[in-house]
Every structure is written in structure tokens, then in C-alpha cells.
Amino acid sequence: MSPRLPEPLGWLLDRVVWLGWNRAERRPRLPIRLALAVVLLALLGRGAVAVGRFLTDGAGGTALASALPGSEVGPLVRVAAALVSVATVALAVGIAAVGLDRRRLSDLGFHVDREWWIDCAFGSALGVALMAGIVLVGVAAGWFRVTDTLYASPGASFLVLGATLLVTFAGVSITEELAVRGYLLTNLAEGLRIGPVTGRTALAVAVLLTSGLFGLLHAANPNATLASTATIAFAGVFLAAGYVLSGELDIPLGLHFSWNYAQGVLFGFPVSGVRVGVALVRTRETGPDLVTGGRFGPEAGLLGVAAILLGIVAIAGWVRARTGRLGLAPEVWTPDLRWRER
Structure with missing residues (x-):
């Protein structure tokens, strides 16, 4: 027979365990799960940084060029870095979701089937259509001016750079949507249901919190301002809309990718403050920054x-x-939840 703790100590230990462990769900409580997920992402991120250095210090780039003779090393490195980033975030989120949260991965918005892909295609089309509308309205009003077509930075190939950015922006959309909307928003929406707080109220708060974080993640971008941070946070609400209305990440994934790609590669705007050096139709802002977004890009303006x-x-x-x-x-x-006690 194992010795029993004195009653006061036993009660105290039970309270401490209760604060960190949900016995009914057989998993850590929300704050601990999120903290462990951040640690996991940081550890895997260090490995991704090491891979990135290997690719950029010459040795990795040379290996890629040798494997694919006749290819440009720079674009290959960018594609490889994007793939490493996606793999890192996906692995961290997968381990955290299955191991810590006891969820099914499909619960993060990936009930992938034919309907899922149709909705993803809608999101992709919507992003291009909205950005094209910004261009048409801006040009008609004299706020933008078309300066060039099929533009590429000196020494760069339009096709190569455009294809490279296709993979890069796809990687950005997957990593950000999976981490911010799929994982964090889902966890917060569930975890904030405390006492009288309903699921809808918790979800609304989760959308606001994750959208605010989304804005802050872009606050250090080139040409960022307080206004751009606020509008990017609003864009976070926009991206969350498809998820909270359907329970799937199909629309946000397609939308996030096509919005960025159309903004930078199709129409030559800065993408969250960064010019990508290639444009199907190159534009220049001639109107007020309040309307056009200035050097940060249209998403920071009223358009x-x-x-x-x-x-x-x-x-x-x-x-x-x-x-x-x-x-x-x-x-x-x-x-x-997986393995929930009935």
C-alpha cells in the first residue's frame, strides 16, 4: 500500500494538478498546451534556421544546383526555404494538435475532399478578383498609374521569379493559416468557454485576439505604420471569416495565397511593405497614402x-x-477530441 499524504497537502497537490491538467479530457489545460506548442515551434524553428543557413552559405545552394543543372541557385534556395518553413510549422502543429491537444488533425480545418478543394478555388479566385478591383478603381480614379508590363528586377527572369514566388506565397499562406487560424484560433475558441461564456462569444474573442496577433506579426515589416498594423489585423478577421463560417481552412488558404500573389506578382504592389521585384502589370501609387496604402501596399489603405x-x-x-x-x-x-473519456 502506497503512503497517503496528509489531507492538507493532498488537497493542495490536487489543486495544483487541477490547474495544469484536465482529467476529464486527459490533456493539459489551454495555457500549458499553448506554452508547450510555442516551445516546440521554437525548437523546430532552430533546426529550420540551421537548414536555411546551410542553403544560403553556398554549400546547400551548390548541392541544389548540382542536383538540378542549369537552374538558378537563388530561386532554388527560396523555394527550398519555403518548403522547410512549411514542413517546420506543419510538424510543430501536428505534434501539438495530436500529442498535446488530443485532437484529430482534420479538426484544424482539413476535412479535405472534393468540396474542400472547390471552396479553396473560390478563395483563390476571390483574392485575385478583389485585388484586380483595387487596381481598376485606383487607375480610374488616378490613384495608381501603370508603368510597365512583364517587369522583372535587373538580372532576374520574369518566369523564374514568378514561379519561385508562387511556391513562396503558397508556403506563407499554409504556415500562417495553419498556425494562426487552424491551431491558435481553434484552441482559444474552445479554451475561452469558461463559466457563462458561450461558444459564439469565445469564438468572437478568439478571432479578435488572433487577428490582433496577426497584425502585430507584420508590425516590423518594411514601411509598416500604426495604420498598416491595424488594417492587417482587420485582414486577419477577413481571413478568419471563411473558417468560422464553415469550420474549414479551405477558403482562407486560397484567399491568403492569391491575395498576396496578385498584389505582388500580378500587379506589382508591395506585399505587406515588401516589393517582390516582379510584376505582370507594374503599378505606381500616385494618390494619397490614406487611400492607396502608400509604400506598405493597398491593404494598408482605404481601398x-x-x-x-x-x-x-x-x-x-x-x-x-x-x-x-x-x-x-x-x-x-x-x-x-481523441481518447475522450465517455
């Missing part, structure tokens, strides 16, 4: 805000047409 509002309406209409209903998806805040 971008208007496009985001229109996009939210379009997403709501699409979900309503596809599902026959319009409302917050309860599966976001009530995931089906």
Missing part, C-alpha cells in the same frame, strides 16, 4: 479596407449558397 469588407460579404454569400445556412460553425469551438 484595401473596402476590398476586405466586400470580401467578407462575398465569403458569407458563398457559404450560404453552398451550405444553405449562414452562421458560426460550432465545430470550431467544440472539436472532437
Whole structure:
């Protein structure tokens, strides 16, 4: 027979365990799960940084060039770095979701089937359409001027750089949507359901928190301002809309990718403050920064805000047409946990 602790100490130990461990769900509580996920991502990120250095210090780039003779090393390095980044985040989120959260990976918005891909295609088309609308309105009003077509930075190939950025922006959309919306928003929406807080209220708070974080993640970008940080946070709400209305990341993934790619590669705008050095149609801002977003890009101006509002309406209409209903998806805040005790 194992010795029993004195009653006061036993009660205290039980309270300490209760603070960190949910016995009914057989997993750590939300703050500990998030902290461990951050540590896991940091550890895997160090490995990704080491791989990145290997690719950029010459040895890795030379190996890539040898494996693919006739290819440009620079674009190969960028593609490889994007793939490493995606793999790092996906691995960290996968381990955290399955091992710490006891979730199914599909609960992060990946019930992938034919319908999922159709919605992803809609998101992709929507991003291009909204950015094209910004260009048309801006040019018609004299706020933008077309200066060149099929532009590429000196010494760069339009096709090579365009293809490289296709992979790069796809990687950015996957990593950010998986980490911010799929993992963090889902965990917060569930974990904030405390006492009288309903699932819908918790989800609304989770969207605001993750969108604010999304804005802060871009606050150190080139040419960032307080206004750009606020509008990027609003873009976070925009990207979350498809997820919270459908329970899937299909629309946000397609939208995030195509918005960035159209903004930078198709129309030559800065993408969150960064010019990518290639443009199908190169544009220059001639109107007020308040409207155009200035050197940060359209998403920091009133044109971008208007496009985001229109996009939210379009997403709501699409979900309503596809599902026959319009409302917050309860599966976001009530995931089906693995090994739950019945």
C-alpha cells in the first residue's frame, strides 16, 4: 500500500494538478498546451534556421544546383526555404494538435475532399478578383498609374521569379493559416468557454485576439505604420471569416495565397511593405497614402479596407449558397477530441 499524504497537502497537490491538467479530457489545460506548442515551434524553428543557413552559405545552394543543372541557385534556395518553413510549422502543429491537444488533425480545418478543394478555388479566385478591383478603381480614379508590363528586377527572369514566388506565397499562406487560424484560433475558441461564456462569444474573442496577433506579426515589416498594423489585423478577421463560417481552412488558404500573389506578382504592389521585384502589370501609387496604402501596399489603405469588407460579404454569400445556412460553425469551438473519456 502506497503512503497517503496528509489531507492538507493532498488537497493542495490536487489543486495544483487541477490547474495544469484536465482529467476529464486527459490533456493539459489551454495555457500549458499553448506554452508547450510555442516551445516546440521554437525548437523546430532552430533546426529550420540551421537548414536555411546551410542553403544560403553556398554549400546547400551548390548541392541544389548540382542536383538540378542549369537552374538558378537563388530561386532554388527560396523555394527550398519555403518548403522547410512549411514542413517546420506543419510538424510543430501536428505534434501539438495530436500529442498535446488530443485532437484529430482534420479538426484544424482539413476535412479535405472534393468540396474542400472547390471552396479553396473560390478563395483563390476571390483574392485575385478583389485585388484586380483595387487596381481598376485606383487607375480610374488616378490613384495608381501603370508603368510597365512583364517587369522583372535587373538580372532576374520574369518566369523564374514568378514561379519561385508562387511556391513562396503558397508556403506563407499554409504556415500562417495553419498556425494562426487552424491551431491558435481553434484552441482559444474552445479554451475561452469558461463559466457563462458561450461558444459564439469565445469564438468572437478568439478571432479578435488572433487577428490582433496577426497584425502585430507584420508590425516590423518594411514601411509598416500604426495604420498598416491595424488594417492587417482587420485582414486577419477577413481571413478568419471563411473558417468560422464553415469550420474549414479551405477558403482562407486560397484567399491568403492569391491575395498576396496578385498584389505582388500580378500587379506589382508591395506585399505587406515588401516589393517582390516582379510584376505582370507594374503599378505606381500616385494618390494619397490614406487611400492607396502608400509604400506598405493597398491593404494598408482605404481601398484595401473596402476590398476586405466586400470580401467578407462575398465569403458569407458563398457559404450560404453552398451550405444553405449562414452562421458560426460550432465545430470550431467544440472539436472532437481523441481518447475522450465517455
